[in-house]
Each structure stands twice: as C-alpha cells, then as structure tokens.
Amino acid sequence: MDSIVNRLTEIEDAASAIVQHADEQKEALDKEFDEKKKIFDAELEKKTQSRIDAIRNDLEKDTSRLLDSQNGFSDAAIDALQREYDERHTEYAREILKHITEV
Numbered sequence: 001m002d003s004i005v006n007r008l009t010e011i012e013d014a015a016s017a018i019v020q021h022a023d024e025q026k027e028a029l030d031k032e033f034d035e036k037k038k039i040f041d042a043e044l045e046k047k048t049q050s051r052i053d054a055i056r057n058d059l060e061k062d063t064s065r066l067l068d069s070q071n072g073f074s075d076a077a078i079d080a081l082q083r084e085y086d087e088r089h090t091e092y093a094r095e096i097l098k099h100i101t102e103v
Contacts, residue, residue, distance in 0.1 A: 085092070
C-alpha cells in the first residue's frame with residue numbers, strides 16, 4: 001500500500017513539475033509575443049506616419065500648384081481688363097455720360 005501511495009506521490013510531483021514548466025514556457029512565450037507585438041506596432045506606426053507624411057506633401061504640392069495656376073489666371077484676367085480699360089476708357093466714359101443724360 002505504501003508503494004502505491006509513494007508511486008501516486010511521485011506521479012503527482014511529476015505532473016506538478018510538468019505544469020510548472022508549462023507555465024514557465026507560457027510566460028516566456030507571452031513575453032516574446034509582447035515584444036514582437038511592440039516591435040510590429042512600432043514599425044507599422046512608423047510606416048503609417050511615413051505614408052501620411054508623403055500623402056500630405058503631395059497634397060500640399062498639388063494645392064500649391066493649383067493656387068499658382070489660379071493666381072496666374074487671375075493676373076491674366078486683371079491684365080486683360082486693364083488693357084481693355086486703357087484702350088476703351090474714353091468710350092466707356094461717353095456711354096456712361098450718354099446714359100446719364102438720357103434719363
């Protein structure tokens with residue numbers, strides 16, 4: 001009977017050692033996974049921020065180009081109106097005077 005109890009005690013001790021070893025391995029794997037996850041998250045954040053910066057720069061360039069283009073069109077329109085005024089201001093003044101005096 002003592003041998004059966006001793007054998008059961010040995011089995012229980014072995015099982016406890018196996019469970020303890022498994023817990024230690026699980027803890028080590030959890031730490032390793034957490035480290036890999038942190039590294040992955042940091043790399044992903046870096047890549048994402050880099051892509052966002054690139055998109056932002058492209059948008060700023062496009063916006064700047066568009067504004068420059070619109071400024072060029074505005075300047076051209078103002079120049080055209082100024083030339084027309086310079087060429088026809090006397091005619092415009094006569095027409096305005098004519099409309100005022102007709103009323």
